[in-house]
Amino acid sequence: MRTGNINHAFLDRVLDGSLADFYYHFGLSSKDPLLEQMHGVRAIIMAGSGRRIREFAEHWSILNDGAEILAFPKDDRFIARYTADILFTSHGMGMPSASIALQELMRLLYFLKKGDLEEMDQVFWARVGTSGGLGLPAGSVVVSTEGVMADLKPYRLLKNVDGQYWFEGSFPVKICQEIIAANADSSMNVVSGKTVAGNDFFLEQFRLDGAISFETPETRMAWLQLLHDNGVRNIEMEGAMVAGYLNHWGFSRFAMICATLINRLEGDQVTSTPEQLHGFSQEAGAVLFNYLKTFLLEHRPVQSPPEDGQTRDAEPDWETLRQAAVAALKKSYSPYSGFPVGAAGLTEDGRLVCGANVENASYGLTLCAECSMIFHLCSIGGGRLIAVYCVNDEGQALMPCGRCRQLLYEHGGPDMLLMTPQGVRTMADVLPQAFGPVGFPYC
Numbered sequence: 157m158r159t160g161n162i163n164h165a166f167l168d169r170v171l172d173g174s175l176a177d178f179y180y181h182f183g184l185s186s187k188d189p190l191l192e193q194m195h196g197v198r199a200i201i202m203a204g205s206g207r208r209i210r211e212f213a214e215h216w217s218i219l220n221d222g223a224e225i226l227a228f229p230k231d232d233r234f235i236a237r238y239t240a241d242i243l244f245t246s247h248g249m250g251m252p253s254a255s256i257a258l259q260e261l262m263r264l265l266y267f268l269k270k271g272d273l274e275e276m277d278q279v280f281w282a283r284v285g286t287s288g289g290l291g292l293p294a295g296s297v298v299v300s301t302e303g304v305m306a307d308l309k310p311y312r313l314l315k316n317v318d319g320q321y322w323f324e325g326s327f328p329v330k331i332c333q334e335i336i337a338a339n340a341d342s343s344m345n346v347v348s349g350k351t352v353a354g355n356d357f358f359l360e361q362f363r364l365d366g367a368i369s370f371e372t373p374e375t376r377m378a379w380l381q382l383l384h385d386n387g388v389r390n391i392e393m394e395g396a397m398v399a400g401y402l403n404h405w406g407f408s409r410f411a412m413i414c415a416t417l418i419n420r421l422e423g424d425q426v427t428s429t430p431e432q433l434h435g436f437s438q439e440a441g442a443v444l445f446n447y448l449k450t451f452l453l454e455h456r457p458v459q460s461p462p463e464d465g466q467t468r469d470a471e472p473d474w475e476t477l478r479q480a481a482v483a484a485l486k487k488s489y490s491p492y493s494g495f496p497v498g499a500a501g502l503t504e505d506g507r508l509v510c511g512a513n514v515e516n517a518s519y520g521l522t523l524c525a526e527c528s529m530i531f532h533l534c535s536i537g538g539g540r541l542i543a544v545y546c547v548n549d550e551g552q553a554l555m556p557c558g559r560c561r562q563l564l565y566e567h568g569g570p571d572m573l574l575m576t577p578q579g580v581r582t583m584a585d586v587l588p589q590a591f592g593p594v595g596f597p598y599c
């Protein structure tokens with residue numbers, strides 16, 4: 157962990173035993189014997205509802221040979237279950253509620269890990285929930301790259317009498333990529349993008365169906381369009397704070413995964429039946445568990461974050477990109493050549509885009525994997541590519557053909573990094589003296 161923002165003045169007195177800490181909303185204290193069984197915690201999973209927490213814990217227990225499930229004593233507001241090294245807790249609705257859960261959980265983790273920052277940083281945090289989608293069919297799952305407020309700015313709170321503290325809302329790009337890669341084989345529509353957290357389900361989500369409504373159809377749509385143009389893919393009520401608090405302490409492994417209940421571009425009212433809602437939230441859970449199975453159950457070694465926090469989100473993780481390309485390749489349509497190709501690219505705002513080659517009986521109309529990857533990029537709002545990996549069915553790097561280098565150049569420019577059979581090269585290296593979009597009147 158990288159920051160000095162931990163409240164040592166209070167927490168270290170709990171560690172040295174001169175104070176007991178009361179995790180009041182969970183009905184626990186640092187002296188509670190239950191805590192003795194939780195030092196090995198490897199993940200903290202939060203969700204809005206208690207039902208989801210009970211189901212998640214049961215599912216994780218089953219995946220871990222029926223591991224014992226421990227229940228926290230108090231369950232009037234926040235339900236908490238601990239099983240097989242994961243703490244599952246509900247956080248209620250909205251940032252005021254979720255911030256209570258998160259503050260007590262961070263204090264609890266500090267105590268459980270005896271203030272060892274390295275150990276704390278190995279712990280994976282996630283919020284799994286529901287949301288309104290933007291331009292996505294209901295039932296899609298969004299893995300957030302950044303949590304912002306309704307004005308597209310980060311979460312902030314009053315600090316001192318006349319100041320504000322601005323939190324950093326980004327979600328670690330590497331974790332986002334790993335989650336997408338762990339789900340590349342699934343039939344679910346899993347995408348990444350920014351998430352807006354509204355302080356009111358109606359007013360700060362610009363709905364027209366509240367008892368109070370400030371908007372007209374025009375101002376509502378203008379806001380939704382502004383969000384979409386800025387890479388926002390869903391709207392919920394906690395993410396900007398969750399990312400803000402975890403970033404503040406300097407954690408490097410956390411994520412938010414939300415199923416979309418409706419497409420907000422088409423309406424405001426959530427009309428799903430309870431069964432459909434349950435199905436949607438199970439989808440978000442399935443995306444989480446595909447990740448946990450890969451990264452916790454198989455005891456995959458965790459890569460330590462770079463020392464320099466400033467560069468963390470900008471560095472491509474080549475192995476994750478390669479895995480995403482290998483997973484994308486399984487969707488190749490290549491009956492004529494029998495040569496499937498997969499491509500995966502990372503955008504500068506941390507989204508992962510993938511594609512596979514699509515052949516045609518005419519042969520000449522065949523599309524390379526890079527083409528479908530670029531199509532994917534444009535279909536989720538566009539953006540700049542910073543790194544691309546193309547693979548064959550043995551997972552080895554392939555060199556893009558001349559046409560595809562031109563396509564990549566258009567969306568990545570001369571500095572985009574490309575994995576080649578001879579190692580990482582820039583686009584300027586592999587397409588020298590390129591003909592590009594610079595200088596065209598429409599660019």
Ligand code: R2B
Nearest residue numbers: 204249250286392393394
């Ligand atoms: C999504 O759904 C809840 C509101 O219905 C809220 O907790 C959220 O973020």
Ligand code: URA
Nearest residue numbers: 286287288391392393
């Ligand atoms: N949760 C939200 O916060 N907004 C929606 O539109 C749906 C679920």
